[in-house]
Amino acid sequence: MRGSEHWIHMEFFIQQLINGITLGGVYALIALGYTMVYGIIQLINFAHGEFFAAGGYMGVILISWLASQGLHPYACLALALALSMGYCALLAMAVERLAYKPLREASRLAVLLSALGMSIFLQNGLMLTQGVYDKGYPTEITSGGFEWGLVSVSYMQIFIVGLTATLLVGLNILVFKTRIGRAMRATSQDKVMSALVGINSNRIISITFAIGAGLAAAAGIMVGLYYGSVNYSMGFVPGIKAFAAAVLGGIGNITGALIGGLIIGMVEIFAAGYISGEYKDVFAFIILIGVLYFRPSGIMGENIDDTRV
Amino acid sequence: MADNITPILELKNVVSAYGRIKALKGISLKVFPGEIVTIIGANGAGKSTTLMTICNIITAVEGDILYKGERINNIASDILPSMGLCQVPEGRRIFPRLTVMENLDMGAFFRKDAADIKHDLERVFELFPKLRERRKQLGGTLSGGEQQMLAMGRALMSSPKVLLLDEPSMGLAPLLVKQIFDIIRMINSQGVTVVLVEQNANLALQCAQRGYVLETGTVVMEDEADKLLTNPDIRKAYLGE
Numbered sequence: 001m002r003g004s005e006h007w008i009h010m011e012f013f014i015q016q017l018i019n020g021i022t023l024g025g026v027y028a029l030i031a032l033g034y035t036m037v038y039g040i041i042q043l044i045n046f047a048h049g050e051f052f053a054a055g056g057y058m059g060v061i062l063i064s065w066l067a068s069q070g071l072h073p074y075a076c077l078a079l080a081l082a083l084s085m086g087y088c089a090l091l092a093m094a095v096e097r098l099a100y101k102p103l104r105e106a107s108r109l110a111v112l113l114s115a116l117g118m119s120i121f122l123q124n125g126l127m128l129t130q131g132v133y134d135k136g137y138p139t140e141i142t143s144g145g146f147e148w149g150l151v152s153v154s155y156m157q158i159f160i161v162g163l164t165a166t167l168l169v170g171l172n173i174l175v176f177k178t179r180i181g182r183a184m185r186a187t188s189q190d191k192v193m194s195a196l197v198g199i200n201s202n203r204i205i206s207i208t209f210a211i212g213a214g215l216a217a218a219a220g221i222m223v224g225l226y227y228g229s230v231n232y233s234m235g236f237v238p239g240i241k242a243f244a245a246a247v248l249g250g251i252g253n254i255t256g257a258l259i260g261g262l263i264i265g266m267v268e269i270f271a272a273g274y275i276s277g278e279y280k281d282v283f284a285f286i287i288l289i290g291v292l293y294f295r296p297s298g299i300m301g302e303n304i305d306d307t308r309v
Numbered sequence: 310m311a312d313n314i315t316p317i318l319e320l321k322n323v324v325s326a327y328g329r330i331k332a333l334k335g336i337s338l339k340v341f342p343g344e345i346v347t348i349i350g351a352n353g354a355g356k357s358t359t360l361m362t363i364c365n366i367i368t369a370v371e372g373d374i375l376y377k378g379e380r381i382n383n384i385a386s387d388i389l390p391s392m393g394l395c396q397v398p399e400g401r402r403i404f405p406r407l408t409v410m411e412n413l414d415m416g417a418f419f420r421k422d423a424a425d426i427k428h429d430l431e432r433v434f435e436l437f438p439k440l441r442e443r444r445k446q447l448g449g450t451l452s453g454g455e456q457q458m459l460a461m462g463r464a465l466m467s468s469p470k471v472l473l474l475d476e477p478s479m480g481l482a483p484l485l486v487k488q489i490f491d492i493i494r495m496i497n498s499q500g501v502t503v504v505l506v507e508q509n510a511n512l513a514l515q516c517a518q519r520g521y522v523l524e525t526g527t528v529v530m531e532d533e534a535d536k537l538l539t540n541p542d543i544r545k546a547y548l549g550e
Contacts, residue, residue: 179418186404186415192366193402197467198390198419 003034011150016273017266022157022226025164029219030242031249031257033169033212039188039252042108046115049239050122050214051088055217055254056230057130058084060137065148073141081163081221085214092213093206094195095122101202110184127232134229141225160222168258171211175254182265188252237281241268244288257300259299263287315378317342317502318363318394318471323372324363332358334526335372340504341469345497347513347534348506350523350549357399359523360473363397364389364411376471391419395475395505399506401460405449409440410450412459414543416466428468433462436492454485461492478509490516510547514538522547 030052037045062080069072094255099114144156175181187204189193194201223238224230245264249256264284291298316339325333333355340346348356353498353536361367363374365386374382376394384392404412412434418425434441437458443451448459457477464472478486490512496502507513514520514534522530530537537543 012394182407182411182414185407185411187403189406190402193398193404194415195366195386196364196390196396196398196402197415197463198387200385200387244466253412 009148011148012273015151016269018151018153020266020269021262022083022160022265023269024262025161025228025243025262026219026222027245027293028258028261029164029167029215029222029267030238031245031261032254033216034147034243034246035249035253035257036208036212037249038246039207039254039277040184041100041104041111043100043111043115044243044251045209045212046112046226046239047118047122047302048212049242050119051092051125051213051234051235052216052223052238053126053230054068054091054122054220054240055084055088055213056220056224056234057126057135057232058087058217059221060135060224060230063138063141065120067138073138075172081218084221086219088213088220089210092209096209099164101205113231123235124234130232134230134231136229137224137227139228141155156225163218163222165226167215170302171254172306180204180207197270233280241281241284246286246297247296248287248291250300253298253300256300314341316340316375316421317377318504319373319375319376320359320363321373323359323362323369323374325369326366327360327367332367332526333362334457337372337528338528338531340502342502343497343500344519345493345503345517345522347507347517348511348519349513349537350524351547352508353525354523355526356523357475360396360398360475360504361507364394369388370453373430381489383470390435390467390469393468394473395467395469395471397460397464397475399475399479400477401456403451403456403459403463404449405446407448408442408445409448409451409459412463413440413444414439417468420468424466429466429468433465436465436495437462451547453480454482454489457481457485457489461489461496465496469501472496473504473506475506476508477505478507478512486512493498495499510543513537 030048030127033051033121034045037043037048059080063076066076066079071079095118098119100111103111103114143151143155145152145157175184182206183194183199183204185196187199187201191201220230223234241264242261245260246257247260248263249260251260262288267283268280271283318340320336320338320451322335323333324331324335336355336359348359350356358367362369365382365384371378375489376392381389404415413430415466417429420426422452433534439455439459440462443455448456451459477489477493481489486509491507493503493516505513505517514537517534520537521528521536522537528542532540
């Protein structure tokens with residue numbers, strides 16, 4: 001009897017672990033945008049969560065429309081994903097051009113306020129065009145899954161984790177193996193010297209925003225699929241949690257954002273599973289405050305290795 | 310130098326400022342193709358500011374900067390390397406978290422000619438064999454001398470026509486300084502025009518053909534390098550006699 005009870009605990013634990021990885025991957029994708037932008041212009045882009053929301057909306061709009069054109073569900077999903085990422089990349093480039101570039105020489109506080117303003121503007125824009133009510137995601141695309149006893153893994157979770165891993169590998173190759181990636185790292189390390197070797201820093205900054213927003217858009221679609229709906233204000237809480245993840249990992253550090261995202265996701269799921277579901281949002285913020293208080297440089301520190309962008 | 314040759318680089322009454330404080334108060338100088346020209350002067354005389362103004366990192370508020378006879382005041386810093394105007398700035402500014410190889414690659418960032426880039430890389434490795442050994446190491450982990458070599462190698466990867474060098478001897482052991490200056494002469498003999506900013510006036514004047522002396526943002530003297538080297542005022546003020 002005690003043995004089987006022990007096994008139930010074990011299955012519960014494994015289930016939480018799987019859920020935690022899923023959610024953590026999503027936070028990591030959003031956190032990367034914060035950390036890359038911070039690495040390159042030392043700005044906490046508070047409008048970043050809105051790209052996540054915009055991606056979620058664009059995803060559901062495109063999936064529904066493509067499905068109505070008679071496309072195979074998987075093709076709908078793939079195409080909607082790619083187009084939403086592209087859309088958010090362009091949106092972020094426009095936001096950077098309008099709200100941040102004119103303030104390049106201004107104080108950091110001015111840019112920060114501009115980012116907050118942009119966040120409000122984008123969120124309200126989404127509300128006015130898409131309405132205040134939740135918009136349902138077609139979940140049948142990725143329904144079903146595997147089950148072992150009490151542990152279940154949905155195809156959705158496999159899709160999310162697989163896509164997250166693919167995007168992370170792609171980002172890693174882009175940043176560490178390509179000419180543009182080298183230029184991004186050089187620009188984050190020394191803007192004057194980058195200019196002296198012929199790098200147009202404005203272009204690199206623009207590309208960095210585009211990449212971060214593209215990843216956030218993918219995360220927005222994943223969350224829409226996972227929870228079955230999107231809402232105009234959905235960018236706020238995950239945005240702040242991903243920010244906590246970026247700070248926990250060490251703001252500016254790519255590996256740190258990944259580690260931070262996974263930790264925040266795990267903590268949230270385990271806290272919800274073992275302590276209380278109602279307070280699950282609190283734990284990310286406890287971690288944020290704790291990190292800022294005890295180790296502001298985060299797990300990876302800001303400058304201790306070469307994975308900063 | 311004969312007056313009928315066009316200078317490859319010329320400054321005419323250039324004024325530049327940090328906020329309201331004028332750092333250059335009307336600098337004029339000429340650099341002819343194939344020369345080594347040195348700019349000497351005390352700390353704060355405006356030597357580095359002159360180089361940063363040429364590269365438009367600091368914008369000139371008055372005067373003309375001419376490169377190959379064309380006014381370049383309004384050309385963005387990041388365009389100049391592709392025109393053949395390169396700088397090794399003060400403190401070398403190696404990208405600390407890029408490898409030696411990546412730092413060198415950054416020098417050729419704007420270039421598309423893969424075969425020529427490879428050729429230039431071989432040339433850099435011949436000049437600085439240490440860099441080949443250390444090519445996988447992070448730039449920030451190199452010694453001062455190696456960083457100077459890397460900074461110069463990175464600039465050579467841009468295949469410059471004019472190389473602006475800011476204090477290449479700074480913080481280096483005498484033996485290394487000699488080595489660096491030998492290499493500056495070698496680079497020059499391969500057809501690169503060199504503008505050399507130095508606090509070590511003695512070495513700089515021995516290396517250069519002509520020199521300009523800067524004091525608080527103005528040119529106070531210009532002459533052939535060997536004449537400056539024997540000028541009693543210069544010897545007193547800058548050569549410690």
